[in-house]
Amino acid sequence: MFDFHKNHKILVLAAFLGFVTLSFIVAVFPAYQMQDVEPLPGQVQLTENERKGLNLYIKEGCVACHTQQVRNIEMDNTWGDRPSIPSDYIFSKERMDIWRQSPSLLGSERTGPDLTDIGRRQPSEAWHLLHLYNPRTVVGASIMPSYPWLFKEVESGSVKENNVVVNLPEGYATSSGRTLIAKEEALQLVAYLQSLKQVKLPDGQVEEFIPALKQIQTEGNKVNQGSASASGINGAQLYKQACAVCHQDNGKGVAGAFPPLAGSPIVNDVDPELMIRIILQGYDARSEYASMQPFADQLSDAEIAAIANHERTSWGNNAPEITEEEVRKLREFVENQPSN
Amino acid sequence: MNNKRSLITLLTLLLPMLILPQNTNISTDNWITSPGIIGTVVLILIVFLVAIIILLAKLNTYADTYKRKQLNKKGLEFTEEMIGMREEEIDRILEGRKKALNFKLSGDELGSQETVKDRKGLVNMVTHEPENPMFDEKKNTPIALETPEPLKKIVLYYLGTAVFWLVFGTLVGQYVGMKFVWPEMDSQPWLSFGRLRPVHTNAVFWGWASLAMIGLGYFVIARTSNTVIHNYKSAWYSLILINLAVLLGTLFLMGGINNGGGEYREYIWPVMLLFAIAIIITFWNFYKTVASRKIKDIYVSNWYILAALIWTTVLAIIGYLPNFQDGLGETVIQGYYMHQGVGMWFMTFTLGLIYYYLPSSLNKPIYSYSLGVLAFWTQMLFYTMIGTHHFVFSPLPWWLQTTAIVFSAGMFIPVVAGTTNFLMTMKGSWNHISKSYVLPFFLVGVIFYFVGSTQGSLQAFRFTNYVWHFTDFNVAHSHMTMYGIITFILWACFYTILPKLTGKEPPQVFVGAHFWLAFIGLFAYMMSLMAGGTLKGLSWIDGNAFLESVILMKPYWVWRAIGGSLMFVSHLVFAYNFYYMVNNKKPIENLDAPVLERVNN
Numbered sequence: 001m002f003d004f005h006k007n008h009k010i011l012v013l014a015a016f017l018g019f020v021t022l023s024f025i026v027a028v029f030p031a032y033q034m035q036d037v038e039p040l041p042g043q044v045q046l047t048e049n050e051r052k053g054l055n056l057y058i059k060e061g062c063v064a065c066h067t068q069q070v071r072n073i074e075m076d077n078t079w080g081d082r083p084s085i086p087s088d089y090i091f092s093k094e095r096m097d098i099w100r101q102s103p104s105l106l107g108s109e110r111t112g113p114d115l116t117d118i119g120r121r122q123p124s125e126a127w128h129l130l131h132l133y134n135p136r137t138v139v140g141a142s143i144m145p146s147y148p149w150l151f152k153e154v155e156s157g158s159v160k161e162n163n164v165v166v167n168l169p170e171g172y173a174t175s176s177g178r179t180l181i182a183k184e185e186a187l188q189l190v191a192y193l194q195s196l197k198q199v200k201l202p203d204g205q206v207e208e209f210i211p212a213l214k215q216i217q218t219e220g221n222k223v224n225q226g227s228a229s230a231s232g233i234n235g236a237q238l239y240k241q242a243c244a245v246c247h248q249d250n251g252k253g254v255a256g257a258f259p260p261l262a263g264s265p266i267v268n269d270v271d272p273e274l275m276i277r278i279i280l281q282g283y284d285a286r287s288e289y290a291s292m293q294p295f296a297d298q299l300s301d302a303e304i305a306a307i308a309n310h311e312r313t314s315w316g317n318n319a320p321e322i323t324e325e326e327v328r329k330l331r332e333f334v335e336n337q338p339s340n
Numbered sequence: 341m342n343n344k345r346s347l348i349t350l351l352t353l354l355l356p357m358l359i360l361p362q363n364t365n366i367s368t369d370n371w372i373t374s375p376g377i378i379g380t381v382v383l384i385l386i387v388f389l390v391a392i393i394i395l396l397a398k399l400n401t402y403a404d405t406y407k408r409k410q411l412n413k414k415g416l417e418f419t420e421e422m423i424g425m426r427e428e429e430i431d432r433i434l435e436g437r438k439k440a441l442n443f444k445l446s447g448d449e450l451g452s453q454e455t456v457k458d459r460k461g462l463v464n465m466v467t468h469e470p471e472n473p474m475f476d477e478k479k480n481t482p483i484a485l486e487t488p489e490p491l492k493k494i495v496l497y498y499l500g501t502a503v504f505w506l507v508f509g510t511l512v513g514q515y516v517g518m519k520f521v522w523p524e525m526d527s528q529p530w531l532s533f534g535r536l537r538p539v540h541t542n543a544v545f546w547g548w549a550s551l552a553m554i555g556l557g558y559f560v561i562a563r564t565s566n567t568v569i570h571n572y573k574s575a576w577y578s579l580i581l582i583n584l585a586v587l588l589g590t591l592f593l594m595g596g597i598n599n600g601g602g603e604y605r606e607y608i609w610p611v612m613l614l615f616a617i618a619i620i621i622t623f624w625n626f627y628k629t630v631a632s633r634k635i636k637d638i639y640v641s642n643w644y645i646l647a648a649l650i651w652t653t654v655l656a657i658i659g660y661l662p663n664f665q666d667g668l669g670e671t672v673i674q675g676y677y678m679h680q681g682v683g684m685w686f687m688t689f690t691l692g693l694i695y696y697y698l699p700s701s702l703n704k705p706i707y708s709y710s711l712g713v714l715a716f717w718t719q720m721l722f723y724t725m726i727g728t729h730h731f732v733f734s735p736l737p738w739w740l741q742t743t744a745i746v747f748s749a750g751m752f753i754p755v756v757a758g759t760t761n762f763l764m765t766m767k768g769s770w771n772h773i774s775k776s777y778v779l780p781f782f783l784v785g786v787i788f789y790f791v792g793s794t795q796g797s798l799q800a801f802r803f804t805n806y807v808w809h810f811t812d813f814n815v816a817h818s819h820m821t822m823y824g825i826i827t828f829i830l831w832a833c834f835y836t837i838l839p840k841l842t843g844k845e846p847p848q849v850f851v852g853a854h855f856w857l858a859f860i861g862l863f864a865y866m867m868s869l870m871a872g873g874t875l876k877g878l879s880w881i882d883g884n885a886f887l888e889s890v891i892l893m894k895p896y897w898v899w900r901a902i903g904g905s906l907m908f909v910s911h912l913v914f915a916y917n918f919y920y921m922v923n924n925k926k927p928i929e930n931l932d933a934p935v936l937e938r939v940n941n
Contacts, residue, residue, distance in 0.1 A: 004638075005638060006637060008627070008638055008646075015651070018720055019647075019684070019720060020654055022724040023680075026676065026728075026740070027676035031664040031669035033669075034667055034737075060532065060535065061532075063534075064538075067810060069734050071809075074881075075881045076733075078886070084735045088735070089671075089735075093666055093670055094667075095662055099597070099599075099610070100597075100598070101665055101670065103670075104603070106731065106734060108810070108814060109810055109815070135523075142523075142887075143519075143520055143523045144523065145519065146524065146527055149527070240885035240888075244885070
């Protein structure tokens with residue numbers, strides 16, 4: 001009866017049924033189950049504008065280079081505070097329209113950074129617009145494509161009040177008398193990127209990273225040494241990760257968008273109070289520059305001290321080093337201040 | 341005996357530990373000694389070794405040519421000596437030679453007056469049909485196979501359009517690869533990286549490889565069933581549908597309309613529906629042809645080909661049905677779809693083609709039929725389960741990831757069975773390497789089948805995944821398989837069958853140019869991305885700033901672009917070779933006929 005060699009009907013039927021059965025076990029059933037998740041408390045739906053931005057994200061093929069998944073391994077801790085869980089995708093992964101299915105956001109390649117938490121890491125609209133118009137205006141070594149078609153060059157006189165103007169740095173600037181403004185699409189895409197923030201898990205729930213060996217060892221050493229010096233933290237490296245996209249690796253900033261740190265009176269001030277407060281609370285005092293986000297939630301006291309010391313001693317700056325203790329005191333002071 | 345058993349028990353116990361180093365102690369300190377990485381290095385060395393062997397074989401041929409030239413030189417010296425001879429002496433030699441030439445046998449030298457008769461048919465019944473060949477044919481002469489004109493035409497059209505999509509698809513790929521080096525090459529929305537990348541992958545998948553496989557499949561199905569194709573008209577319909585699907589899909593993708601960005605299912609469903617209909621039509625056509633076969637057994641090639649068609653139909657339906665694709669359901673299906681697209685469609689179909697074309701090109705039977713059957717069922721069992729290994733450490737269920745990793749290791753069975761079978765078939769015919777490029781193409785394809793698949797299994801293990809996932813190593817792996825395996829074997833089949841269909845063989849130097857450019861290009865491409873990808877992964881693990889991993893990749897991307905250019909140039913040479921083979925309609929004279937006549941008369 002089961003003579004596959006001579007009976008083509010049995011052969012084809014067996015191959016068909018075998019494959020369908022296995023497919024149900026390994027794909028259809030798990031997929032069906034994975035749909036059954038609850039949103040996290042505090043998780044918000046995408047707004048209309050953000051959803052349009054998500055559609056643009058798919059249209060331009062951003063997923064080819066950017067992942068949106070924090071894996072449960074130590075090295076992915078850079079991209080989020082906790083590993084991604086199914087609930088994280090609940091609002092962004094529904095069918096886009098009748099022609100197009102739910103977007104594939106997890107990605108398979110990280111040619112560019114992971115974007116799970118980009119909205120928290122880089123909340124500045126000005127930065128995102130510059131970066132989309134030409135990534136090399138803010139990140140010199142970037143190989144990301146430019147998206148000039150999301151922007152429009154107009155006569156400077158015809159710029160309306162509700163237009164969002166993009167101030168280009170030297171070398172990229174428009175010809176005189178003309179101004180670059182962001183089209184609606186650019187603003188939608190940026191709105192979507194700004195909305196990408198990891199939601200904190202409700203109290204008591206913990207998702208842990210699988211630690212790397214090095215980490216375990218250094219932590220062990222720390223315990224042994226008692227109160228550890230901050231020397232384990234590399235200020236230059238942290239600066240690169242958290243600050244360099246705006247202030248640049250050489251500390252010179254981007255003219256018209258992000259102020260230089262090299263030679264800055266605030267950085268070189270012997271009294272570090274204002275500098276540390278800016279890092280903790282953010283800064284928006286100068287109209288010619290984009291506003292800076294607060295870093296109090298993202299960086300520890302030791303990390304802030306390490307970064308500040310790197311800034312205070314690099315690029316010709318020469319100010320006395322500060323300690324973790326000073327940062328801790330200022331943080332306490334800032335937190336006890338009534339919010340305005 | 342007892343020793344052996346305990347050893348096996350020990351291995352069985354250790355195996356899960358080898359392949360499932362679950363969580364603890366991953367570090368970059370001795371990454372070089374991790375089993376996955378050592379395995380990969382060994383595998384690459386195998387490819388390198390094979391390349392050297394092929395090169396040596398070729399060099400050997402050139403040495404022979406040189407020797408022949410030396411002999412010719414000696415002949416020349418002899419002529420000169422003749423010229424220097426005296427006239428009477430030459431006359432005397434000529435006289436003797438004339439006498440010898442005019443000598444004729446009377447026919448009864450052996451003492452018989454009877455005419456020659458061939459009662460047992462030893463001479464008259466010589467056959468070149470595959471069943472029971474009495475002796476091997478000479479290999480390097482193109483033998484025109486009697487092929488029904490409509491079959492020949494449909495095969496040539498499938499292959500012709502496939503060649504077009506290969507050149508188009510790899511032109512796009514080459515362009516996209518150069519954008520890593522010069523990101524500011526253009527600022528057209530429809531030429532931007534994100535839109536062109538799927539154009540490249542889909543064009544070479546659904547355009548080049550699929551059309552080439554189906555075209556070559558038509559010949560296999562008709563030939564091994566010893567009958568005519570069930571319905572030629574539907575073959576034309578599906579040809580048009582597939583080409584239409586790839587054309588429309590390409591235009592949509594460039595226009596920014598894609599199906600949500602899941603790899604290899606970027607075509608929106610109305611476009612993919614055309615493709616699916618074509619696959620179903622083709623399946624029915626093949627199935628009916630096999631059903632009306634004139635021999636009892638179904639040749640193993642047809643197992644693979646029929647299964648590939650039916651599995652792909654199921655796959656397309658599951659991949660595009662919307663009922664279970666919200667939330668992370670989409671991701672589960674994505675892993676399943678992208679892996680089975682490669683495993684159940686390209687790999688299965690191509691294996692079916694090797695089972696016919698490899699023995700056919702060497703004019704001998706396949707080494708083991710049963711191994712082919714074993715590989716068939718294990719292919720179905722193991723390949724289907726491993727899709728989720730594209731999402732190791734992701735938020736997908738841990739059990740699903742573990743299943744994928746375990747079954748990835750299980751892939752060793754079909755891969756080893758297949759490789760053994762093909763290599764044992766080649767055994768004894770290695771001299772073909774120096775005689776033509778068909779066997780080198782097959783050999784590279786088969787070696788990559790082993791290397792690429794095994795490397796893929798190693799990459800699924802958790803440590804190697806830790807280093808390589810998300811890096812350019814993945815791109816290297818997919819080129820190693822889709823290009824090193826599928827494309828090289830398809831080329832081998834092209835060069836096996838086209839001369840027999842059209843009676844025209846391109847100059848060996850052009851086939852050689854195609855082979856070496858493609859092979860060296862692929863090697864440069866894959867080595868640069870593997871090395872760069874590994875360093876990138878290590879840089880991430882060490883916690884360096886992300887931008888540093890971009891900067892360190894730059895030289896490797898340049899090398900990738902160079903390798904890609906070589907590959908693209910080889911496709912132009914291949915397109916020329918194809919044109920050369922199909923352009924000339926003049927059939928070659930049947931070399932066998934005069935031989936038989938000579939014997940008979």
